[in-house]
Amino acid sequence: MSELQSKLPYVGTTVFTVMSKMAQDHKAINLSQGFPNFNVAEKLLDNYHKVIDGNYHQYKPMPGDARLLQEVAQKIEKHYGRSINPEKELLITAGATQAIFTAIQAIIHKGDEAIVLDPSYDCYAPSVELAGGQPIHVNLNADFTVDWDKVEDQISKNTKLLVINNPHNPGGRVLSKQDIDSLEQIMRRHPHVFLLSDEVYEFIHFEEPHISVNTREVLHDRSIIVSSFGKTFHVTGWKIGYMVAPEAIMAEIKKVHQYVVFCVNSTAQETLSNYLPQVDLGDLSTFYQQKRDFFRERMKGSRFELLPCEGSYFQVARYNEISDLGDFDFAKEMTQKHGVAVIPISGFNKDKHDDHLIRFCFAKDEDTIIKATELLCKI
Numbered sequence: 001m002s003e004l005q006s007k008l009p010y011v012g013t014t015v016f017t018v019m020s021k022m023a024q025d026h027k028a029i030n031l032s033q034g035f036p037n038f039n040v041a042e043k044l045l046d047n048y049h050k051v052i053d054g055n056y057h058q059y060k061p062m063p064g065d066a067r068l069l070q071e072v073a074q075k076i077e078k079h080y081g082r083s084i085n086p087e088k089e090l091l092i093t094a095g096a097t098q099a100i101f102t103a104i105q106a107i108i109h110k111g112d113e114a115i116v117l118d119p120s121y122d123c124y125a126p127s128v129e130l131a132g133g134q135p136i137h138v139n140l141n142a143d144f145t146v147d148w149d150k151v152e153d154q155i156s157k158n159t160k161l162l163v164i165n166n167p168h169n170p171g172g173r174v175l176s177k178q179d180i181d182s183l184e185q186i187m188r189r190h191p192h193v194f195l196l197s198d199e200v201y202e203f204i205h206f207e208e209p210h211i212s213v214n215t216r217e218v219l220h221d222r223s224i225i226v227s228s229f230g231k232t233f234h235v236t237g238w239k240i241g242y243m244v245a246p247e248a249i250m251a252e253i254k255k256v257h258q259y260v261v262f263c264v265n266s267t268a269q270e271t272l273s274n275y276l277p278q279v280d281l282g283d284l285s286t287f288y289q290q291k292r293d294f295f296r297e298r299m300k301g302s303r304f305e306l307l308p309c310e311g312s313y314f315q316v317a318r319y320n321e322i323s324d325l326g327d328f329d330f331a332k333e334m335t336q337k338h339g340v341a342v343i344p345i346s347g348f349n350k351d352k353h354d355d356h357l358i359r360f361c362f363a364k365d366e367d368t369i370i371k372a373t374e375l376l377c378k379i
């Protein structure tokens with residue numbers, strides 16, 4: 001039998017899977033993987049039950065349910081003042097992950113380069129490689145802010161795509177107006193580059209506003225913007241999201257999408273098209289800000305140094321006062337010895353540099369946060 005040559009030889013099991021499994025094996029409180037453990041809104045479940053009992057179990061149209069597309073377009077208009085054509089510029093996807101994979105397959109050709117800012121969410125670089133492209137990794141500053149000069153220095157004639165994530169996982173940063181201005185200037189200076197903006201935490205930001213690429217014409221005319229209903233409505237297991245792109249780009253993305261999934265889960269689409277007009281998405285930031293503040297307040301007695309958390313539902317902490325171990329070993333020790341599973345940040349860095357940082361997910365119910373922080377304060 002001939003030997004199969006791996007297309008992703010360096011990829012093993014993801015750190016999220018490893019840490020969640022370790023949490024389970026050691027009965028540790030799981031603050032590692034980014035999913036909520038509290039109840040989904042009752043109104044959403046009521047809608048879901050009605051849909052399940054109804055006749056919505058067959059394929060939806062390839063780009064998405066017409067009503068859902070309309071609702072998302074209205075949401076974009078309401079929150080960002082951008083008017084899009086839902087038929088031509090919007091696509092419902094099987095989560096943000098499929099949106100990102102599909103967009104990258106449509107855009108990246110063999111030999112193209114895509115700039116990825118590390119620490120980065122783990123699906124960007126492999127998607128670029130599977131398309132035959134080369135990810136160019138640029139490290140964020142130690143405090144997870146962006147050095148835009150460093151980013152621009154990496155742009156070459158081969159650069160096809162720049163990937164950003166705002167609010168940022170794992171860093172918890174939200175790009176400022178100055179950041180977005182710098183990004184806009186870079187994009188103006190390099191008209192051959194497209195932008196992929198991962199905005200799955202678009203409604204989870206705290207003191208400062210989240211400036212979506214949807215609000216900047218110079219940017220959105222060359223951008224693919226991705227979001228996730230899983231993150232917005234605490235239903236990560238539904239795997240449903242969407243992306244926005246100008247018509248010509250979207251036409252190419254749809255060509256790929258139809259051969260990846262063709263269309264997305266019908267009952268989730270039907271439910272969300274009913275539910276979207278019933279909710280105020282502005283409430284989500286307040287909801288998570290309370291969780292962030294509760295977590296941070298209860299961590300005051302601990303020896304962890306908490307970094308700023310401006311958005312997303314992740315809190316990064318430095319543990320230099322506690323241990324000299326590398327972050328993977330420290331995360332293992334946390335899970336096995338101290339009963340709290342976390343994610344080591346170096347796993348998000350291509351060069352694996354280790355700043356002795358770990359990530360907590362605070363999208364958890366009050367009881368879980370109380371129990372976890374009690375344990376964390378004893379370390």
Ligand SMILES: Cc1ncc(COP(=O)(O)O)c(C=O)c1O
Binds near residue numbers: 230
């Ligand atoms: C930054 C970022 N992008 C994309 C995703 C994937 O979202 P989805 O579950 O909708 O595929 C996640 C999930 O954790 C994420 O944190």
